[in-house]
Amino acid sequence: MDTSTALAATNIELRYGASQALYGVGITAQVGRVTCLLGRNGVGKTSLLRAISGRHLPSAGQITWQGEDITRLPPQARAQRGIAYVPQGREIFSQLTVLENLQTGFAVLPREQRSVPGEIYDLFPVLRTMLKRRGGDLSGGQQQQLAIARALVTRPKLLILDEPTEGIQPSIIKDIQAVIEHLRRQGDMAILLVEQYFDFAHALADDWAVMDRGEIVLSGDRSSMDAEAVKQAMMV
């Protein structure tokens, strides 16, 4: 295995009660690269991220992170190891203020690092003006921004993003794209991105994979990301 392969999930199977959502999925993420996962509704993208973030234990398969088997670790232990998750649906702590939402990211940080990096406010200026507002009161797009910011507060080594552009205005999508590029350039973070929006994915992806019905049906790297083929794979 490639030494830069920080995250490797192999043969993941995942079931919800009686129904199976993933059938032997494998994916990797490398430090300094963006891995992009595409696929129609309900094919299992979120399910895969749930397995990686520890929300839902897979019924088979293995997940390693920096060489360590984390398949059965609880989510908080993964967070301690630098894995941050921006879930689909935002999952803002609605009764906490914006600032407090950001501060929940301190749990994994040593005392001296417990502050919100200024760049976060540069990226999402609206948050700075709303620090005292309750997270739940924000608009949908504002919440999405908060969710990304909250993940960044933890200074992650693996950033998992589930459809981060959902509900966000075009200008900020561009900014997010710039940030992800910036993070990639810094080269100390692996990024795993689920996205439906092809242009966005295309602009960012170093590696990519398309899922259908719980399986990876197509994958490749930047050079092989062909719009037609991908779109084809994503149709029925």
Added chain:
Amino acid sequence: MKRWTKILSLLAVLLTSMAANANDFEAQVLRLIEAGFPEKARLVPELAQSGDDRALDILNAWNDGELYFVRSPDRVVFAESTDDGITVTDVLNGEVTEGLGRRAVRSVSVNNALRQTLGVTLGAMRLSTGSNAQRLDAAQRLLRAADPENRALIETALETETNEAVRRELLHNIALLDFNYGTVPVQLAALNTLQDSLNSDVRNALTSKLAAAETDPQVRAEVEQVLEKIEGRVRFFRQMDNVFFGLSLGSVLLLAAIGLAITFGVMGVINMAHGEMMMLGAYTTFVVQKFLPVSLDYSLLVAVPLAFLVAGAVGVLMERGIIRFLYGRPLETLLATFGISLILQQAVRSIFGPLNQAVANPSWMSGSWVINGAFSITYNRLFIVIFAIMVFLSLLFVLRHTRFGLQMRAVTQNRAMANSMGIRSGWVDALTFGLGSGVAGIAGVALSQLTNVGPNLGQAYIIDSFLVVVFGGVGNLWGTLVAALSLGVANKLIEPYTGAVLAKIVLLIGVILFIQKRPRGLFALKGRAVEG
């Protein structure tokens, strides 16, 4: 010493008695065993007058109900209970007998009338020698008696009295005597002094003067004026009284509810065992007082942290053992905690027995702080108000200004996301439940000072606790505070008009109607955040 002899000589005149020889004295003391109350009443002044230096001790002990006798041969004794039975000391010759059975030693009976006689006799002695409180008490007793024969005694005491309150009381004493027995000008002058007394005895004296036919019209007019003034002030202080009663009831409600504001309000566990956590706190107080070598006055200082730990530990156990399997199913927590509450009740019943346990009030929590004749505040209530506020503020601090507080709120709002943020929700849950339970335990310590410590203690408060938390708005600590205090005050303002039962019904219906106006409690959160 000089004062003491002077008083004694006054007493001698007062009580018109002759000197008795030692044999008479001993015979009199032994009569206490057989004598009926009327005879005892005669014996009191005789003993006081005997001049025998054993008399004061005997009278004091008797007044305190600590004078005993044993039979065959008949002896009047002081008693002390030791590990192997009771040790008695003969009051006359100091002879000691050990190891007597409990029922062999009987107390020299005293009834109210006799206690009154003893009180006056001893009070007169103490009027010069006692502590501030004793002197004040003696002065008040004399005021009630309003006996002109005491005048000399009072005047003598006044000569040397330095304490302001006692002086004032003594002056009122004299003024009352003047008013009752003086000429018209003297009466008018006395009224001037009496008008700032709120003592009910003074008021009664004034009222009866009004009723008396022979009262001088000028005096009558003046008395009417003074009475009106006094009554105005009394009414004001009654109202103050009611408000304080309300605040104090409110603080009790606050204490009872505040732990629940955590376990139920923050965590969403319908914690039917909350009352039992308070019960554990109260029993901890009992155990501290009974089994730990701490003096009674400090026992509560030990009991508070200990109760926190005991109830908190039980809370943590409950959370780790049961509750944690039920997150996301809050209604089932009702069933489980109901079961736990039954088990805990039966557990204390099996360990400590079904009876109430005796928990004592330390001296600093007994009695009242008399601000004036119409307004006083009982110490235990006062301390509980202060204590409740302190507990409230500390909890508020923990919730809002500590990392733990933040994590606790995050976990209860979205456990999965909190985990994903690296928060160890298991720990946080356990500690939060422990905190809520611990605080309930602390509340139990406070309740032990007000009410029964028995297996039912928790049941008595559980309904009110839920009502307060919900009325204030679930999850809102300030709401809990305001709800508790306003329910307390409202109750006490209604109660004088309707009586306790109807007041409670009115309040319950009031809450039901109020919730219609504010379906999420007093301090309801508004906006999307609530639905989201």
Added chain:
Amino acid sequence: DTIKVGVLHSLSGTMAISETTLKDTVLMMVEQQNAAGGLLGKQLEAVVVDPASDWPRFAELTRDLLERQEVDVIFGAWTSVSRKSVLPVIEELNGLMFYPVQYEGEESSKNIFYTGAAPNQQAIPAVDYLMDELGVERFVLAGTDYVYPRTTNRILESYLLARGVAPEDIMINYTPFSHSDWQTIVSDIRTFGSTGKKTAVVSTINGDANVPFYIELGNQGVSAEDIPVIAFSVGEEELSGFDTSPLVGHLAAWNYFMSAESNANDEFIESWWDFIGDEDRVTNDPMEATYIGFSMWAEAVEKAGTTDVDAVREAMYGIVVPNLTGGYAVMNTNHHLTKPVLIGEIQADGQFQTVWQTAGGVIGDAWTNFLPESAKIVADWSAPISCGNYNIETSVCSGQNYE
């Protein structure tokens, strides 16, 4: 083959505090009786159940005891409502029950023997004492809001009015069960008592509510010398729950105090301590009532030579057993006892000092003479009346569930 003794006292719930002791008392009596050879040559066997302070459950368990477990006698119940709940069942199945607690009267069932005090054995003498010995002119009648206090206070009110007390000198106050905040009421009592007329409180406050009541009295400085409180439901056991030193001198009226001086009492206390293994435990009036009831039943069984309910009932009338205060208790044909009435003052050690007592026994009156409708009714289960509620005006006997 044993004689079964049902014990129907709450061991859990709100009444467990009071009733558990009575269960233990019955068990002790059974043990003693067995040690003395049992009854009719048979051993006694106690059948204990827990009605859990739940009134319908009293009825259910009574049925269980009588029909399924076939007990020969039941000792049980404390609150009136639990007795009322048992009543139809015990009458239907012709059982036999001994009820050991002071109560409001107005009842005389063929199947129940009432060994606690009727109002005329407690309340009336207590008020007489207050008026005649202490010169009380003003009365606060404070009680828990339920039937016993309500009835007792009605009786007292009409009695006080008849004795010339002015209506404005009577204040009546009710509180809910387990009332714990007494600030307002105690303060009202202080005000009511500060008019210069000697004032007393007649308390029918029940169980749990007493401790906070007395604590508040103490803290607000209401002393027995100023405003004595005389209670009908506060005994040694209630006082054992707290420090009584601020309450010294307040009163209670009962038919028994633990401090009573008699050999029987000394023995009883010794054996109680032995049985319960704790010398801190006190005895109280309902225990004495249980003791008397049990002794009477044992004697009646011996006398009848059978445990058959009808025979035992017949044998009960006129039975005399020693009580614990040095006298004798007599079972009358109205199913109530003749007992002495004692008034005691609370001492610092939580005991009562008897300060007054009736010269002889007072016959328990099932139907009070101080309410117009009740005054017409008498109970007499002996021929020719043979009825618990015989109306002397109409000569009719009504209200029974059986012939």
Added chain:
Amino acid sequence: MHSLRYLFFPSVRDAAGRSMLISLLAVAIIVPILNLLVPEGHFLHVPTYTVSLLGKYLCYAVLAVALDLVWGYCGILSLGHGAFFGLGGYAMGMYLMRQIGDRGVYGNPDLPDFMVFLSWEKLPWFWYGFDMFWFALLMAMVVPALLAYVFGWLAFRSRVTGVYLSIITQALVYALMLAFFMNELGFGGNNGLTDFKDMLGYSVQGQGLRVTLFVLTTLLLLVSFMIGRFITESKLGRVLVSIRDAESKARFIGYRVEHYKLFIFVVSAVLAGLAGALYVPQVGIINPGEFAPLKSIEIVVWVAVGGRGSLIGAALGAMVVNYAKTWFTSALPEVWLFFLGGLFVVSTLFFPQGLMGLIRSLHKRALHQRWRLRQKPLVDEPESLPQTVTERS
């Protein structure tokens, strides 16, 4: 009519319903036979004692079904259902009181005994009519219905939900308890109504009436069960579930949530009232103890033990818990609370769906898929508490 078929055969659609139906009918027929026709002493004889006991449990079962209708299906956790049960009971108690006539201890033909000795002059107006059975029975339904209607109208219109609703229902029952304690109210205070003599001319202690009441109770349970099934199996049942788990969505689709809640609350109150009315002649007393908040909480506990959201489960839970209590209190009087408390804890931990869940998992295949899903929301508990923390400064 189309829908009538469902009313009369509400439970043909699943095995559990069918067996419930059949066993209830069987009980209603067999128990009376075993009691009346099989001679005493025979091992098949069911003693009247057992009949009464069973009758009492069945009343509780109806009460549990009533509660489950509002709680299990509509998410209204009523901690005050004892109010409706108690009021129904009082209505019947008043009838039974009036039936005593002049056979009371004071022989007063107009006033019940407790009024006589507390010197009431005349019968209060609200006692009028209760000498007629039909009126009392009507009142046993109307009064609870009216209370439920007024209370529900206020609360549902103001959108009082979740624990707020639960606690005010508790406040309601508590207020009723305190009110009924007061002798002035004219319902016998703490002692309540008792000393009943006969009902419709038959002695309440007679075996005949006992057995009749038992059969009636069984039939009431059957009817409650059918009504419940009819409601929950209809589209209305699905609207109720939506309200339970997605109240605001239901509104946005156009359902007037408050009407639905009010409907089911009133139906439930009527059933509870009838249960109370049948309970009173069987236990022989009604008093404010029935309004004790703890009793109402116990009803919730029965339903939870049996399996919330399943009518059979609710009924089963009521019977099992009460049987356990009866058995424990006489077999283990000193320590039974450990067992009962333990039972509750264990059942939450190991049978999260209650007894019904246990049974269901045993007979999984036999059950209809849809039915099962409705029992067990896959997602979090519907009326999850408002999990709010923030307080303002």
Added chain:
Amino acid sequence: MNPKHIAQDYLLYVDGVSVSFDGFKALNSLSLLVKPGEMRAIIGPNGAGKTTMMDVITGKTRPDSGTVVFNQTVDLTKHDEATIANLGIGRKFQKPTVIEPLTVFENLELALAGKRGVFAALTHRLNADEQARIDEILELIRLTDQRDNQSGALSHGQKQWLEIGMLLISEPKLLLVDEPAAGMTDEETMRTAELLKEINKTRTVVVVEHDMDFIRALNTKVTVLHEGRVLAEGSLDTVQQNQQVIDVYLGR
């Protein structure tokens, strides 16, 4: 009531509506006029007040001031959610909301146009037409194979589709659609646009989206909201040229 000044040809008349939360003005004298049969696209920065506006129209939020009139006669600020829904205003929420414990089929059944009363619900049985209608919608939203599954178990996007299905099946006069394309693939996004255009043939539609390709596909009048008021209005092209719109919304 019948506000006279409302021109005859507006189905939805929103004028001068302001809403504030703790002093923050989410809507600031907003006006929006929609004619019957019109399709209107609404765009605007996050927090511009788009969702709040829908909240006001559907009765979820009461405005501090302003007029909201439906169908020239009905003052919507005086009615609650259920009444407004029954007037014929349907809504899809930004965050997909379905009735999770019910199956996909049952969700559609409840949303199906028809009487909403208690007794109607008690006696209602699906007839063949209604069955067919549901099946048709199931096809359309591609959830036929999830028909009898619990809707809570759907993926995010599937819930989104189900909610659209529920909106369609309730046959409202006015559809308010908040971000229908969020979480959809590009292909599905286009399909949704087509679907809305199809529906617009018989009904009035107001749709909020951030996806410019989607908006372009709708090919309709666009209103840009910013800070609670209308910033610009016109065709997508004109709006996209507007410098202010570029600054606050589109970015460079």
